[in-house]
Structure formats: structure tokens, C-alpha cells
Amino acid sequence: DVKVTQSSRYLVKRTGEKVFLECVQDMDHENMFWYRQDPGLGLRLIYFSYDVKMKEKGDIPEGYSVSREKKERFSLILESASTNQTSMYLCASRRGLNYGYTFGSGTRLTVV
């Protein structure tokens, strides 16, 4: 089975800190995604990537950036964390358009 691993299950950071959320998949998938999940809002797409060094903005990219230096790793970066970025962050990957998504177990980030 494909595995998508998010490095931290829980994370607490201070306002203004630079935060890195890491996601690694082990099945050579081209496409990777970062979603944010909030109660009453569902999941919203932050950024996605089709290949190494490629990135596309999703619906809510403001305050975030991403990095994909290697195919298996897709990092979400909060340049200067703010309290409104307290949320659950979910990473996902897929091989291509005709394949299903595999999600990680999420990182619950609290910014204080």
C-alpha cells in the first residue's frame, strides 16, 4: 500500500515563527497536495504540485508557500505563523488523473 507520512501529528508554534510541515510519499507519485481542514469548512486546497520544482496555488495560498525539491517530499511552509493558521493540515498524493488519492494522517498545528 502507498504510504503518505506527515512528520508531526501535533505541533505547537509561536506567532511569527517560520513553520515547516513535511510530507513524504513512498510510491513515486507525481502529484502531491496540501489541504487545510477546519470545522464547518471542510477541506480547502492550499497548494499542489505535479512534479519536482513545480507548484500551483490552490484556493487559499495566502500566508503559505511550498517546496518540492525531491519527488517524494512536499513541504508546506508558513513564513510567519499567525493564530488564524491554527488548523489541521492534510497532505495527499496520487499517481495521476485516473488514480485515487492517498492521504496522510494529518498534522494538527496550534499557533499561540
Place this chain on the structure above:
Amino acid sequence: AQTVTQSQPEMSVQEAETVTLSCTYDTSESDYYLFWYKQPPSRQMILVIRQEAYKQQNATENRFSVNFQKAAKSFSLKISDSQLGDAAMYFCAYRSWDNTDKLIFGTGTRLQVFP
């Protein structure tokens, strides 16, 4: 832009009974995919069932089935013979046939299963 609406924030069902979760969506496209995902307390999203819009036949996966009404833009999930392990958040999601691979999610329905 496409939207997905789940109007039931919470539902409950007794073990062994049947429950139906509602989902409606809005799109001007004729071809697309629809999904139901389950998110248990472990937080990992699991694909429950998938429907291609061009298929008239409703998808089924064991105890899970959908009622896909394309004209009404409705995509409900029926869980038969409910089990305690079915307790989770359920998300309905939409994806265009040929777009940039983006999933659009509803707000979710929390399902409780009582013994």
C-alpha cells in the same frame, strides 16, 4: 465554480440499521467524478466510494451504496447494516473530469453509531 453542500452536520444510527448521508453539488460541467471519503478518529481519509458522472448505474461497495441523481445534482451515501466502526466524519467531494486534479470537498457529516 463548483460547490459541494452537505446539509447534515451530524447524523446518528443504531447498529445494524441503515443511514443515508446527503450531498448536493453545483456544476456546469457534464463530466466529473464524485467521491465519498471517511475520516475516522485516526484522521486518515479513506476513500469509501467513487462515481463517474457518465455512468448511470449507482456505485456500490459492500455495505456502501450511492444514489446518484445527475439532473438533481444529488449524491447521497447509504450505509446498510451499520457497524460501530462506521462512526466517522464523512466528506462528499467533487472533481472535474479534465481539470487540474483538484478535489472540492463539502463541510462533512459526523456519523455516530449507537450499539
